[in-house]
Amino acid sequence: MSSIAQLLDGKALAQKMQATLTEQVQALTPKNGRPPGLAVLMVGDNPASAAYVRNKEKACAAVGIASFGKHFPTNTTQEELATVIAQLNQDDRVDGILVQLPLPDHLDSVALLNQIDPDKDADGLHPMNLGRLVRTEPGLRSCTPYGVMRLLEEYQIDPRGKTAVVVGRSILVGKPISLMLLDADATVTITHSRTPNLAELTRSADILVAAVGRSNLITAEMVKPGAIVVDVGINRITDETGKSRLVGDVDFNAVKSVAGYLTPVPGGVGAMTVTMLLHNTVWSYQQRFGS
Ligand code: NAD
Numbered sequence: 001m002s003s004i005a006q007l008l009d010g011k012a013l014a015q016k017m018q019a020t021l022t023e024q025v026q027a028l029t030p031k032n033g034r035p036p037g038l039a040v041l042m043v044g045d046n047p048a049s050a051a052y053v054r055n056k057e058k059a060c061a062a063v064g065i066a067s068f069g070k071h072f073p074t075n076t077t078q079e080e081l082a083t084v085i086a087q088l089n090q091d092d093r094v095d096g097i098l099v100q101l102p103l104p105d106h107l108d109s110v111a112l113l114n115q116i117d118p119d120k121d122a123d124g125l126h127p128m129n130l131g132r133l134v135r136t137e138p139g140l141r142s143c144t145p146y147g148v149m150r151l152l153e154e155y156q157i158d159p160r161g162k163t164a165v166v167v168g169r170s171i172l173v174g175k176p177i178s179l180m181l182l183d184a185d186a187t188v189t190i191t192h193s194r195t196p197n198l199a200e201l202t203r204s205a206d207i208l209v210a211a212v213g214r215s216n217l218i219t220a221e222m223v224k225p226g227a228i229v230v231d232v233g234i235n236r237i238t239d240e241t242g243k244s245r246l247v248g249d250v251d252f253n254a255v256k257s258v259a260g261y262l263t264p265v266p267g268g269v270g271a272m273t274v275t276m277l278l279h280n281t282v283w284s285y286q287q288r289f290g291s
Helices: 010-032 047-063 078-090 109-115 127-134 143-154 174-183 198-202 269-289
Strands: 037-043 070-072 096-099 163-167 187-191 207-210 228-231 235-238 244-247
Touching (some): 010 047, 037 047, 037 078, 037 269, 047 269, 070 078, 078 096, 096 269, 143 174, 174 187, 174 207, 187 198
Parallel strands (some): 037 070, 037 096, 163 187, 207 228
Antiparallel strands (some): 235 244
């Protein structure tokens, strides 16, 4: 008899964490004389980015974080953006700064990310924070992988002693989640587009993380029975009925009868990412005030 995987409900955990953050911000704002502040910088009018930015600002407002977002036209220069980042680095009302990616082609996103004060790097992507992660030192952690770890913790899934396989090696997800699982004492294998024996490796995983951006990449045959499967992918597809919808990298309907735990898309990892951004902003604010 096959059983059905337990869903790792990112949406429910995000709501719970946002309620706690709201209480924290309510208590700390009068004490510190100002609320935490986050500045989201967006360039151009990519509709997906605009929706993400709106989401982030709405979530900030809901927990009491002040937004210092700025929206720039597509033809904004590198120097103009660098100047704004330098001003925000000095602005005492701002605890977190993030540049919404992707940027238009004429801009060097890595150079801009490197100009953010590492202690205000709400996305945890500055080399200083990635270095802190490598060294297992406290620091701002990249939101999506951090959200995955928080979700595992919520369901009392301890990576210690487990075999973890991460599919994808990006600086945004694959590499940092591999390091976080390693720090949590999992034995980690990182796989990618040039890995020849992907299915063989994924089948060995107690914890399987898919972060690729390709629907149905992870099939039921690639999953060990009872495994914990975390689907980071976000893909827009047109289904059999002609409707457009979001799916992950995992063949959800097939894998749910093999895996022990599974994150849905939407409502899994994606729901956690914005919450970890709020968490990082409040953390950075607390570091500044020592409380
Ligand atoms: P990326 O394009 O930077 O990296 C993709 C990785 O997948 C690469 O390392 C590549 O080597 C690997 N890959 C490509 N084809 C492969 C294959 N056939 N087999 C094995 N590995 C393969 O993407 P990213 O920024 O890491 O994002 C990955 C996915 O996660 C995307 O769908 C993205 O939209 C999604 N994402 C979701 C969230 C969230 O909040 N849920 C956040 C960030 C990214």
